[in-house]
Amino acid sequence: MTESGTRLIFRTTGKPADVLELEDFTPREPEAGEVLVRMVAAPLNPADLNTVEGTYGVKPELPATPGIEGFGVVEDSGAEGFSEGEAVIFLKRSATWATHTTVPADTLFKLPAGIDPLQAAMLKVNPATAWRLLRGFGLVEDGEWIVQNAGNSAVGRCVIQLARDFGIRTVSFVRRPELVAELEALGADAVFTDDDAGRAAAKELLGGAKAALGFNAVGGDSALGLLKLL
Ligand SMILES: NC(=O)c1ccc[n+]([C@@H]2O[C@H](COP(=O)([O-])OP(=O)(O)OC[C@H]3O[C@@H](n4cnc5c(N)ncnc54)[C@H](OP(=O)(O)O)[C@@H]3O)[C@@H](O)[C@H]2O)c1
Structure with a gap:
């Protein structure tokens, strides 16, 4: 079981350098149909920065962890078809600016082992x-x-x-x-x-x-x- 993780979080919108905080958190264990992913790489897209600034079309519920895409490895699975160690990317906004994120399995896409993590993180x-x-x-x-x-x-x-x-x-x-x-x-x-x-x-x-x-x-x-x- 994952004991602790770290994530970026913003409680109010504004200039990213001013409003983003780094905090420790306990990654949520996956419920049925969910997967806990250990993040390997996540890019900073303009849409991420605009979301933190509050200027993006989709407004997040605050507090929030940014991150619309990224590459990770399954750490724990409550879903059929996903096993520990498998490589995945995210098809939906998934709070990827963190060491871990817990998401519905049907928002993940599996990739072959050995893929370049940095390329995979920016695939979507x-x-x-x-x-x-x-x-x-x-x-x-x-x-x-x-x-x-x-x-x-x-x-x-x-x-x-x-x-x-x-x-x-x-x-x-x-x-x-x-x-x-x-x-x-x-x-x-x-x-x-x-x-x-x-x-x-x-x-x-x-x-x-x-x-x-x-x-x-x-x-x-x-x-x-x-x-x-x-
Ligand atoms: N599905 C979508 O709708 C979608 C998806 C992805 C991206 N986008 C949009 O596509 C655009 C590019 O995104 P990206 O992630 O590829 O960006 P990026 O890699 O961060 O690159 C930003 C680009 O904008 C240039 N730039 C920044 N400020 C500028 C300024 N004041 N005047 C002229 N050029 C400037 C940069 O030039 P320098 O390198 O010289 O600084 C660089 O070429 C963004 O507008 C983004 O929101 C839309």
């Missing part, structure tokens, strides 16, 4: 979002262009890699030129700085062709620049 949110961006609108064909800003974001990197595999060509804008080579190595077709010079270079590359889709995570002039390439 960003790759699925990139997939939906590229395939969810039905507007982009193989060989066409998509354009995106924040090209080096976790979502942007997934977009680049999936697009490469789908045969869709990508123009990615970044605000730091030192990232260009890194994104090209991931399979980006073109990476430009997110400024007037970069936008002019993208327009020239497209040579009059219109990008099928634009993915904006920045707003303002950056978003306007994407719109002009559509």
Whole structure:
């Protein structure tokens, strides 16, 4: 039985550095249909930070432990089909910023043993979002262009890699030129700085062709620049 754990908790919304507290707690033993998971890795997604700030669409019941995804190992199971030591990720918000979390078994997804914990911990949110961006609108064909800003974001990197595999060509804008080579190595077709010079270079590359889709995570002039390439 797990005696003690540690978790991050917030009792009021606000700037994460101000409102998050680290506390010891006793992980809850799983009831029938539940699984106690020992956390191995959990990312900090913008949606996590927005939740703590109180600016996300879904408002948590307070106090709350953040963490919408992550990777862990089954420590104790009250559910059929889940055994100690099995590797799992979470399909729903699961208070993953903790050493342990107890969740319904039907919110878990089993993964093969030996999977890279850091890759597995970020398997749900960003790759699925990139997939939906590229395939969810039905507007982009193989060989066409998509354009995106924040090209080096976790979502942007997934977009680049999936697009490469789908045969869709990508123009990615970044605000730091030192990232260009890194994104090209991931399979980006073109990476430009997110400024007037970069936008002019993208327009020239497209040579009059219109990008099928634009993915904006920045707003303002950056978003306007994407719109002009559509
Ligand atoms: N299903 C969904 O709806 C869904 C799922 C996942 C993500 N998202 C959204 O997708 C976006 C990217 O998420 P992520 O997790 O991939 O983010 P991330 O890895 O944290 O990357 C953040 C990106 O935003 C850029 N950035 C930050 N502040 C900026 C500013 N003031 N001006 C211009 N660029 C700025 C960063 O550039 P630097 O590296 O240069 O700082 C970086 O490229 C977020 O808006 C997130 O909320 C939505």
